[in-house]
Amino acid sequence: MRPSAHDTVVRSISGRPELRHVTQVREWRIERSMDASGFVLSITGPDGQSQCFFVADTDASDIGEVLRRQAVWDDPNGDLLAQ
Known part of the structure; x- marks a missing residue:
């Protein structure tokens, strides 16, 4: 398990790792x-x-959609959304 605080690399909106x-x-x-x-x-x-954090309805919907897409993208079988 990772320590509670650590550094990680993400792909930024620009596409570059940060x-x-x-x-x-x-x-x-x-x-x-x-x-x-x-x-x-x-x-x-x-x-x-x-x-x-206050999250407006439209932002909450967008966040949900991004998480759903990411879950399918990470799962090669797409099983996470098959239920």
């Missing part, structure tokens, strides 16, 4: 906002620190 310092997620939750059209995404790291 080094990022990342932290493992210990806990996450998504809750519907009661006063706006969107969600609150709460992420807690291994040290117990938490950060909350």
Whole structure:
């Protein structure tokens, strides 16, 4: 298992590899906002620190679509979405 904070290389939007310092997620939750059209995404790291983000409905939909596509792309059989 990787340490809770480490460096990893990602492919940036430009297509070039970039080094990022990342932290493992210990806990996450998504809750519907009661006063706006969107969600609150709460992420807690291994040290117990938490950060909350407001995600508008359209962004949440886009994020979901990207995650679905990535899951199929990573799974050579495409089994993750076959259910």
